[in-house]
Amino acid sequence: MKTIGILGVGSIADVYVHNIKRMPHAHLVAVAARDADRTRQRAAEWGVAAETPERLLARPDIDIVLNLTPPAAHLETTTAALRAGKHVFSEKPLGINLADARSLASLADTLKLRIGVAPDTIFGAGFQKARQLIAAGKIGKPLMATAAILYHGADGWHPNPAFFYRRAGGGPIHDVGPYFLAALIGLFGPIKEVRSTGFRGSETRTITADGPEKGRVVPVEVMTSVLSLLSFRSGLEATFSASWDVWATGQPPIEVHGTGGSLQLPHPAWHGGPLRYAAPRSAWEPIPVDDNPLATHNWPPAEPTSSNYRGIGLAEMIEAMELGRPHRASAELAIHVVEAADAIIASAGSGSPVSLHDQPAVVEPIGSDEIARLYDATR
Numbered sequence: 001m002k003t004i005g006i007l008g009v010g011s012i013a014d015v016y017v018h019n020i021k022r023m024p025h026a027h028l029v030a031v032a033a034r035d036a037d038r039t040r041q042r043a044a045e046w047g048v049a050a051e052t053p054e055r056l057l058a059r060p061d062i063d064i065v066l067n068l069t070p071p072a073a074h075l076e077t078t079t080a081a082l083r084a085g086k087h088v089f090s091e092k093p094l095g096i097n098l099a100d101a102r103s104l105a106s107l108a109d110t111l112k113l114r115i116g117v118a119p120d121t122i123f124g125a126g127f128q129k130a131r132q133l134i135a136a137g138k139i140g141k142p143l144m145a146t147a148a149i150l151y152h153g154a155d156g157w158h159p160n161p162a163f164f165y166r167r168a169g170g171g172p173i174h175d176v177g178p179y180f181l182a183a184l185i186g187l188f189g190p191i192k193e194v195r196s197t198g199f200r201g202s203e204t205r206t207i208t209a210d211g212p213e214k215g216r217v218v219p220v221e222v223m224t225s226v227l228s229l230l231s232f233r234s235g236l237e238a239t240f241s242a243s244w245d246v247w248a249t250g251q252p253p254i255e256v257h258g259t260g261g262s263l264q265l266p267h268p269a270w271h272g273g274p275l276r277y278a279a280p281r282s283a284w285e286p287i288p289v290d291d292n293p294l295a296t297h298n299w300p301p302a303e304p305t306s307s308n309y310r311g312i313g314l315a316e317m318i319e320a321m322e323l324g325r326p327h328r329a330s331a332e333l334a335i336h337v338v339e340a341a342d343a344i345i346a347s348a349g350s351g352s353p354v355s356l357h358d359q360p361a362v363v364e365p366i367g368s369d370e371i372a373r374l375y376d377a378t379r
Helices: 013-020 037-048 053-058 072-084 097-113 125-135 161-165 178-189 312-323 331-350 368-374
Strands: 002-007 026-032 049-051 066-067 089-091 115-117 142-150 192-199 204-206 218-220 225-232 237-243 252-260 262-266 275-278 284-286
Touching: 002 013, 002 053, 002 312, 013 026, 013 125, 026 053, 026 312, 037 049, 049 053, 066 072, 072 089, 072 097, 089 312, 097 115, 097 331, 115 312, 115 331, 125 178, 125 252, 125 262, 125 275, 142 178, 161 204, 161 218, 178 192, 178 225, 178 237, 178 252, 178 331, 192 331, 225 331, 237 275, 312 368
Parallel strands: 002 026, 002 066, 026 049, 066 089, 089 115, 142 237
Antiparallel strands: 142 252, 192 225, 204 218, 225 237, 252 262, 262 275, 275 284
16 A cells, blocks of 8 residues: 555546545545645645645655646746655656656666556557457557547636747647657557648637636647658558637547558557447448456536546556566656657657657556456446
């Protein structure tokens, strides 16, 4: 059993708290944020202690800090947690740039502490089944993939979306991109080179989501549309379209095409399906994923419509710590995801290809029996 303290009490924390309570080997004891009133409110909702960040890091009964602070704060907050002797599981990305990500991983290694990093949706039912099918030759030799983030940004649903449009960690490539990059790297290995172009769809955005910031106009400092070609060391080529300037789309999140068929994968921000396969000269057909526990709809709790098991990577890291083996949602993978995101933006800015150098180890598959040990939906 490992005890957990959470830094950051924003909207994403709800699902983490919901899932931690169903992890047999994790126990949430406290939460902290800079806003004391908000922290006390959220702590009362969840039935845990409310702390300041400094007090939370000083608590001797906390083994792991779950870092849910905004990306621009990850270097400072994760550094502080590590120096306090805590293991860390961090929301994506590990750092807002490659230098920050490498610095954090190096510090953890020096202090002999663990860093796990979202996204853990690569453990999900659809992704794991797709990986099995590709490895078994279901689509023959994989040749190419398409990936697409296409919507109109966060101003219509997030109560305070200004940070999404700031240069430090903002934009679709660094915000939503890690889900797609981790999925593609998990399937096809490291990326060798990227070529990109991009633009800002507008100079400002108006917040339309309900809340105190509604109607506020915020500046856009980042490219809100980026189109990329990713060349993998395995030989596969992938197009990656990431835009917050799109009102509607019918394009699937990820498709993979090979010499013997095609696969449509679910959105990599979720842990379930659907997954579809098309044989040569045949129509799409569904591939069942119901044998995987993470296919079950669990979110929102009152009327579940989605498979949202954020934090399953934290549970897997805890088991890996107890068994003395590497964990799957590793800093090594997270560094390559940040390296790829940085390279995509750099290429779009310069108009030239950018080479990548990191080559993370292949993430081991995770089976339904292991998931069942990590997450008990009946708790």
